[in-house]
Amino acid sequence: xxxxxxxxxxxxxxxxxxxxxxxxxxxxxxxxxxxxxxxxxxxxxxxxxxxxxxxxxxxxxxxxxxxxxxx
Numbered sequence: 001x002x003x004x005x006x007x008x009x010x011x012x013x014x015x016x017x018x019x020x021x022x023x024x025x026x027x028x029x030x031x032x033x034x035x036x037x038x039x040x041x042x043x044x045x046x047x048x049x050x051x052x053x054x055x056x057x058x059x060x061x062x063x064x065x066x067x068x069x070x071x
Contacts, residue, residue, distance in 0.1 A: 033057060044068055 032040040033055070044054035046068030056065035 029040075031043050031045065033043050035041050042058040042063070044056045044058045044065035044067075045063045046054040046065065048054055054065060054068060056067065058065055059069060062069060
């Protein structure tokens with residue numbers, strides 16, 4: 001059985017975490033468009049008739065633009 005001091009030592013172990021910040025930044029920007037310095041808006045997640053992703057700005061609080069929200 002562990003004493004209180006021993007159990008505290010085991011809880012304070014450091015974990016090895018490797019984060020690729022360039023990859024994380026690209027993933028975060030994938031569905032956004034820049035509208036000013038440090039300001040972004042979400043883009044529509046809809047697909048156009050040609051099969052390409054829609055590039056319009058999404059309605060605030062929704063995932064789609066006005067055109068794809070109607071469908």
